[in-house]
Amino acid sequence: MPFLRFILFLLLRLFAASQAFTGTYGVNYGRVADNLPPPESVVTLLKANKIKNIRIYDADHGVLTAFNNSGIGIVVGIPNEYLTGISVSTDQALEWVKQNVEPFLPATPITGIAVGNEILAGDNEILSEVLIPAVINVYTALTWLQLSHRIEVSSPHSEAVFAQTYPPSAGAFKESVLPYMVPLLQFFSQINTPFYINAYPFLAYKNDPQNIDLNYALFGRNSGTYDAKTNLHYDNMFDAQIDAAYAALEKVGYGAMEVIVSETGWASKGDENEAGVNLSNARTYNGNLRKRLMKRKGTPYRPNVAVKAYVFALFNEDLKPGPSSERNFGLFKADGSISYDIGFTGLVPSSGVSIAVSFKLPIASLMALTAMLVRFL
Numbered sequence: 001m002p003f004l005r006f007i008l009f010l011l012l013r014l015f016a017a018s019q020a021f022t023g024t025y026g027v028n029y030g031r032v033a034d035n036l037p038p039p040e041s042v043v044t045l046l047k048a049n050k051i052k053n054i055r056i057y058d059a060d061h062g063v064l065t066a067f068n069n070s071g072i073g074i075v076v077g078i079p080n081e082y083l084t085g086i087s088v089s090t091d092q093a094l095e096w097v098k099q100n101v102e103p104f105l106p107a108t109p110i111t112g113i114a115v116g117n118e119i120l121a122g123d124n125e126i127l128s129e130v131l132i133p134a135v136i137n138v139y140t141a142l143t144w145l146q147l148s149h150r151i152e153v154s155s156p157h158s159e160a161v162f163a164q165t166y167p168p169s170a171g172a173f174k175e176s177v178l179p180y181m182v183p184l185l186q187f188f189s190q191i192n193t194p195f196y197i198n199a200y201p202f203l204a205y206k207n208d209p210q211n212i213d214l215n216y217a218l219f220g221r222n223s224g225t226y227d228a229k230t231n232l233h234y235d236n237m238f239d240a241q242i243d244a245a246y247a248a249l250e251k252v253g254y255g256a257m258e259v260i261v262s263e264t265g266w267a268s269k270g271d272e273n274e275a276g277v278n279l280s281n282a283r284t285y286n287g288n289l290r291k292r293l294m295k296r297k298g299t300p301y302r303p304n305v306a307v308k309a310y311v312f313a314l315f316n317e318d319l320k321p322g323p324s325s326e327r328n329f330g331l332f333k334a335d336g337s338i339s340y341d342i343g344f345t346g347l348v349p350s351s352g353v354s355i356a357v358s359f360k361l362p363i364a365s366l367m368a369l370t371a372m373l374v375r376f377l
């Protein structure tokens with residue numbers, strides 16, 4: 001009997017692991033904007049482009065309702081400002097899951113809950129302290145609701161958690177991050193959660209254009225870099241950043257944990273002083289990234305683990321603060337047209353008259369309009 005239970009446990013684990021991500025390509029659906037298409041149109045857009053995984057940064061009920069029966073896997077997010085409350089009370093965690101996840105299941109395939117975003121090595125020490133208790137409370141709540149086998153609890157990190165990423169084998173966490181990172185990894189390894197990293201060759205290049213070959217950052221033709229310790233050659237920075245994460249994990253005893261890229265991307269427009277930001281570089285990065293992911297290949301250091309990534313982002317987001325690049329990461333513009341051609345089709349053609357308006361006209365007013373026209377004729 002214990003043996004059977006163990007097998008069942010393994011099967012559930014396998015099931016959970018394969019549920020969380022379909023294929024290798026996903027997109028972050030950020031909504032810090034006042035001009036985006038309604039979520040129902042976003043479902044149409046994603047389906048037309050066969051995008052099967054998305055992440056949102058909250059648990060907006062309008063979005064979750066629109067994705068009912070869409071078959072598109074969604075990771076929802078608990079925003080950083082909720083973490084303190086959730087960390088002190090399992091009841092609050094339970095309440096959050098009951099309100100924001102449970103009612104939408106199973107028709108809206110919520111596959112994961114990201115607890116906070118880029119907390120460790122950020123500027124808020126208190127958030128670092130509450131992260132682990134918050135993660136544990138959310139997991140406990142899912143267990144009580146018998147949902148922990150199909151909803152993955154995770155927490156994405158920024159590159160700031162690393163002291164070093166070059167060469168990849170030198171990848172290591174910052175000393176200051178270790179007291180939080182190690183127990184977090186310990187818990188995540190117990191519940192089979194991968195390591196999620198927001199990895200941006202875009203930012204690395206922008207911060208150091210003198211020393212980085214743009215083609216290395218863009219998956220273009222270049223001589224690449226050589227890692228003497230592992231004797232591995234890297235022809236693009238994206239793979240190198242992932243392997244630096246594997247190296248850092250290995251150094252603290254979690255080398256077997258899978259690394260998934262929770263964000264990566266390239267802005268198509270920026271300010272004068274933002275190196276490497278333009279339309280053609282964005283198209284090159286995102287086009288090459290898509291091809292790279294479609295090959296379902298691993299990295300030089302983990303050749304058998306196909307890389308999975310969520311692109312940042314689905315749309316340009318006009319209300320994002322910061323430099324212009326922040327508002328121009330979208331594969332699509334706010335009107336639903338493509339930002340540049342990497343093989344996706346938009347809701348509306350890139351140029352010409354937008355037909356998006358007609359989606360918004362309620363049937364009733366269309367009928368009234370028709371009736372009026374009929375009278376006139």
Ligand SMILES: *[C@@H]1O[C@H](CO)[C@@H](O)[C@H](O)[C@H]1NC(C)=O
Pocket residue numbers: 065068069103104107
């Ligand atoms: C989702 O669709 C199903 C019908 O397939 C319906 O029963 C259910 O109420 C819907 N859920 C939401 C949250 O709209």
Ligand SMILES: *[C@@H]1O[C@H](CO)[C@@H](O)[C@H](O)[C@H]1NC(C)=O
Pocket residue numbers: 214275276277278279280281
């Ligand atoms: C984009 O920037 C690259 C350098 O980062 C430059 O070589 C290229 O000509 C630029 N393309 C356009 C269309 O401005």
